[in-house]
Amino acid sequence: MTIPGLVADRARRYPDAVAIAGPAGRFTFAELAEEVAGVTRAAMASGLEVGDRVGIWAPNSVRWIVTALGMLGAGVTLVPISTRLRGAETAEVLARSNAKAVCTVQQFLGRDYPAMLAESGRPLPDLEHLILLDDARGEGDADWDISSWEGFLAPGTVIDPQSTRDRTAEVEPDSVSDILFTSGTTGAPKGVLATHRQTLEVFSQWADAVTLRPRDRYLLVNPFSHTFGYKAGILACLLRTATMVPMERFDTTAALRLIESERITVLAGPPTLFTDLLAADHDNYMLGSLRLAGTGGATVPAELVRRIRDDLRVPYVFTAYGLTESIGVVSICPPDAPAELVAGTVGKGLQGSEIRILDRDGKPVEPGEPGEITVRGPNVMLGYLDDPEATAAAIDADGFLHTGDVGTLDEEGYLRITDRLKDMFIVGGFNAYPAEIERVLLEHPDIRDVAVIGIPNDRLGEVGRAVVVPADGATADPAAIIEWSRSRLAGYKVPREVVLVDDLPRNAGGKVLKQRLRDRA
Known part of the structure; x- marks a missing residue:
C-alpha cells in the first residue's frame, strides 16, 4: 500500500469516523480525503510531476496535514523542514533536494518566513513555487511565484477526478515518500530517503506495539517536520483510524485545556513535555481520559515514568529508540512494562528486523556486553540523497545500519543505550x-x-x-x-x-x- 492508498482506504471504510478534531476544525475521514484531493489537483495544475520534491516549512496545522497527504497523492516526495531553521539553513535543504516548491507561512512567532528565505541569498534555481498555508495574500519580491492558499487551490478545480485518480495510481509502494534531513558528523545536511512501503510497515508495527487503536484521540504536539510528529503522529493515526488533534506549538496550559476539552487519550513527546506538565497546575484539569503516554529521544528517568503514571494518572507509558536513518524506530518498550524497564531500556526490535551489538572489530559481542548498535530490516533507509559514500559508511555489506550509538542487548532482547559514538x-x-x-x-x-x-x-x-x-x-x-x-x-x-x-x-x-x-x- 501507499500513503495515498491509505487515505482513500480510510475514507471508503470509515467515512464518518473523525479524522481531525480540535480548535482548528473537525473532519471525518471522508471529508479529509476530499480536502486532500483538492491539494492533489492543485499540485497537478501547478505543474508538479511524479518524483518532484516539495518542502513543507510550516508549524503544525490541519493544512500541513492536508498539504502533505495531497502532495503525496500527486506523486510528490515530501521534504519536511523544521520551523526552527533560519533562512540560510532552509535554503540549504531546498537546494540539496532540488525542491520545486516550498509550502510555508507568512508569519510564525514573529518571523517572516518568505523574507527569511529571500534574505538568505542562496540561489535556488529549481524552486518555482512558494505556497502559503496561512491566510496571507501571497505577495512578495522573490524570484519564485508566491501563491496564497486559495490562489494555490483555485487552478486545481479544472482537473477532473479521473485524472487525479490516475496520477495517484502512478505512486508505487517502493516510491520515495519523503526525504528527512539530518546533519551528519561533518555538519553537512544529509537527506534520508524512505519509501511508502517501509514507512507504513514500520509505523503499523509501532502503532501495534504502543497499543494505538481506533477512536483514540491523539494530541499531536511533536513537530510534523520530525518523524515523531509526521510518522508516529499523522500516519500512525491514519493506520489505526485514530483522531488527530494537532497543536501548532506546545504550550503547557493550552495542552492541559485540550486534554480536558477534547478528551485526549494519547500524548507523546520528549521527557521535557511531561516534566513541564508535572510542574504545572495539572490537578486543576480533568485528565482522566489519558490512557497512553509515550516518550523518548533523551534519557528517561524511572522517576519520571512513575510520576506520569501516579501524578498524571496515565496508566500506560512506553518508550522507544530510533533515528531518522532507521525510519524513526529501532526498538519499542511496551506500555505495560514495569517502570524500571520502560525507563532503563528502549525495548525490543521490530518484527522482521535484527539488532546486533558489535565490538570495535565489527564482531558480535556477548549478551550484556557494550558495543555499537546496528540494525537490519525494513526500518533501514534506502540511503542518503546523492551521497553514496556516506550511505556505504552507514549501511554495511550485510545490510546493517550502523547507528553510531553504544548499547547492550540482554538475553531477552531488551536494548539499553549506554553512550554515543557520535558527538551529537x-x-x-x-x-x-x-x-x-x-x-x-x-x-x-x-x-x-x-x-x-x-x-x-x-x-x-x-x-x-x-x-x-x-x-x-x-x-x-x-x-x-x-x-x-x-x-x-x-x-x-x-x-x-x-x-x-x-x-x-x-x-x-x-x-x-x-x-x-x-x-x-
Missing part, C-alpha cells in the same frame, strides 16, 4: 550536531578555534557549550557570541554557554579530545 547531543528532544554548530561559529571574526559539547541541563536534558579559542588580538565576549549565533542557528543549536580557553586539547592526529572537555564540564 539532544536538546529537549532535538538532535544537535557539534560539527554543524562549530562550522557556523567559526565564521565569527573573534573566534579562532571552537569545539562544541553537550552538557547536562535539568530541564532540556542537554544543552550546548562552546569552548572557544579567541582570534589573535580579539576580546571575545561570550554573551555577544551567543547573541550573534541566535540569528544564524535554530534555537536548540545555540550554545547556552561559551567558555574561553587558550587552546583546545588535541591528539597526535589533530583531533579535538572532546571527552576531555566533557570531563571538565
Whole structure:
C-alpha cells in the first residue's frame, strides 16, 4: 500500500469516523480525503510531476496535514523542514533536494518566513513555487511565484477526478515518500530517503506495539517536520483510524485545556513535555481520559515514568529508540512494562528486523556486553540523497545500519543505550550536531578555534557549550557570541554557554579530545 492508498482506504471504510478534531476544525475521514484531493489537483495544475520534491516549512496545522497527504497523492516526495531553521539553513535543504516548491507561512512567532528565505541569498534555481498555508495574500519580491492558499487551490478545480485518480495510481509502494534531513558528523545536511512501503510497515508495527487503536484521540504536539510528529503522529493515526488533534506549538496550559476539552487519550513527546506538565497546575484539569503516554529521544528517568503514571494518572507509558536513518524506530518498550524497564531500556526490535551489538572489530559481542548498535530490516533507509559514500559508511555489506550509538542487548532482547559514538547531543528532544554548530561559529571574526559539547541541563536534558579559542588580538565576549549565533542557528543549536580557553586539547592526529572537555564540564 501507499500513503495515498491509505487515505482513500480510510475514507471508503470509515467515512464518518473523525479524522481531525480540535480548535482548528473537525473532519471525518471522508471529508479529509476530499480536502486532500483538492491539494492533489492543485499540485497537478501547478505543474508538479511524479518524483518532484516539495518542502513543507510550516508549524503544525490541519493544512500541513492536508498539504502533505495531497502532495503525496500527486506523486510528490515530501521534504519536511523544521520551523526552527533560519533562512540560510532552509535554503540549504531546498537546494540539496532540488525542491520545486516550498509550502510555508507568512508569519510564525514573529518571523517572516518568505523574507527569511529571500534574505538568505542562496540561489535556488529549481524552486518555482512558494505556497502559503496561512491566510496571507501571497505577495512578495522573490524570484519564485508566491501563491496564497486559495490562489494555490483555485487552478486545481479544472482537473477532473479521473485524472487525479490516475496520477495517484502512478505512486508505487517502493516510491520515495519523503526525504528527512539530518546533519551528519561533518555538519553537512544529509537527506534520508524512505519509501511508502517501509514507512507504513514500520509505523503499523509501532502503532501495534504502543497499543494505538481506533477512536483514540491523539494530541499531536511533536513537530510534523520530525518523524515523531509526521510518522508516529499523522500516519500512525491514519493506520489505526485514530483522531488527530494537532497543536501548532506546545504550550503547557493550552495542552492541559485540550486534554480536558477534547478528551485526549494519547500524548507523546520528549521527557521535557511531561516534566513541564508535572510542574504545572495539572490537578486543576480533568485528565482522566489519558490512557497512553509515550516518550523518548533523551534519557528517561524511572522517576519520571512513575510520576506520569501516579501524578498524571496515565496508566500506560512506553518508550522507544530510533533515528531518522532507521525510519524513526529501532526498538519499542511496551506500555505495560514495569517502570524500571520502560525507563532503563528502549525495548525490543521490530518484527522482521535484527539488532546486533558489535565490538570495535565489527564482531558480535556477548549478551550484556557494550558495543555499537546496528540494525537490519525494513526500518533501514534506502540511503542518503546523492551521497553514496556516506550511505556505504552507514549501511554495511550485510545490510546493517550502523547507528553510531553504544548499547547492550540482554538475553531477552531488551536494548539499553549506554553512550554515543557520535558527538551529537539532544536538546529537549532535538538532535544537535557539534560539527554543524562549530562550522557556523567559526565564521565569527573573534573566534579562532571552537569545539562544541553537550552538557547536562535539568530541564532540556542537554544543552550546548562552546569552548572557544579567541582570534589573535580579539576580546571575545561570550554573551555577544551567543547573541550573534541566535540569528544564524535554530534555537536548540545555540550554545547556552561559551567558555574561553587558550587552546583546545588535541591528539597526535589533530583531533579535538572532546571527552576531555566533557570531563571538565
